[in-house]
Every structure is written in structure tokens, then in C-alpha cells.
Amino acid sequence: MLIIFDLDDTLIDTSGAVTPFKMRCCLQRLVEDGLTVHDLDVAYKELLAIDAVSPKSQESILSFARQEGFDLSKVARALAELKTPLPFDFKIPTTPCAKEILAFFHSTHTLALVTGGYPPFQREKMEKAGLDSAIFSRIAIPEDSVKKPFYSHLAKEFSMVPDQIWVCGDRVEMDLIPAQELGFKTVHMRWGRGARGAKSDKVDYSIASLPELKRIIL
Ligand SMILES: [Mg+2]
Secondary structure (H helix, E strand, O other), X not given: OEEEEOOEOOOEOHHHHXXXXXXXXXXXXXXXXXXXXXXXXXXXXXXXXXXXXXOOHHHHHHHHHHHOOOOHHHOHHHHHHHHXXXXXXXXXXXXXXXXXXXHHHHOOOEEEEEOOOOHHHHHHHHHHOOOOHHHOOEEEXXXXXXXXXXXXXXXXXXXXXXXXXXXXXXXXXXXXXHHHHOOOXXXXXXXXXXXXXXXXXXXXXXXXXXXXXXXXXX
């Protein structure tokens, strides 16, 4: 059996650790590039509030800049902050028991990682969370976050039929619907952005923490 994991807010606590840090960097960059704010902390809270209901960090920055009447032609440097390396000693926590759960399933299942984003930054986050990339038989990092072709490719590569394949991720539309369309089984990890809103009825299973996988994937 093959289990395909997502990275951000599934194996690592991106929204708890990385997003707030990056949002502050972006805000500082906007201010350097001419955004006028009366109170930096108030502006930061506003940006986080926008991000809380936004599908992507990039869109949060754009919405915030638009709302503040900022010239969008000057937003590029702030957006670039989202991809710049983190400080050397920056630590990213995993979601609870992520390493243990990967080790548990590694002995009996093939594991793969399909994560959307800028590849060097995705790899850096894995390292800073102390996740051993060798535990995954394959790692794919589609920069545009379109995962379906990678899911199909993995099925072929490991010669698995759809009902032998599980996908676990926090984004229903991005991670799980494409998997479901291929006939894979889906587990919604309700963490970070995925923790907000109602439970989705479009997925096979819904969990609040990874250890729950032990009773679902046998
Ligand atoms: Mg994710």
C-alpha cells in the first residue's frame, strides 16, 4: 500500500510557525517599499486576520496591500519574502507525532510526499522540522501545487491500483479532490487552514491529528 502525504500543515506546523514569521517579513518589506502604517502591530494583526481566511499566503499579501491602497506594482519584493530562506536557527515543529507516525507506517507501507511550493523552500522546511527525507520513496514538489499528475505517476511507478493508495493532506480542494478523482482513498488532516470551517463531506476520513491514521490505514 502507498501513502502519499502533504507537507505543510499535515506533517509540519506551517501555519503555526512559518506563516506568522513570513507575514511579518512581508509587512516589513511593504513598509520599506513605501506602505504607510500608523501602527505596525495593528497592521500585522490585520494581515494575519486576512491570511486566516485566505487560501494562500501570496493572496493574503495582495489583499492586504490592496486594502491599504498600496501600489501593487511595488509588491514584488514583499511577495519574494515568502520564498527566501528562513533564519539559520529557525525551528519548525512537526504536527504532533508526525515523525513517529511516518516511522510506524514506513515499516509496512510505501511512503511518498507530494507538496506544492517553491522546491528549495519546501526542502528547507523539511530540514528545519527534522524530517528525514529518506523515509519517503518519492518526493514531488509541483511549484504550481497541481498534484494530480504526480499522484497518477506514483500509482504507475509503484504499480498500485487506486484502492491501495491513500492521500493525507489539509487542503480538500488541492490535496484530496484530485486524489478522489483518481479513486484513491482520502484523509483530511484538519490542521492550520484545514482546521477552519466545517468538516468536509467530500473526503473519506477526517482527522485532527496524525496518530488517528493508525485506526484508519491498516
Ligand atoms: Mg498543506
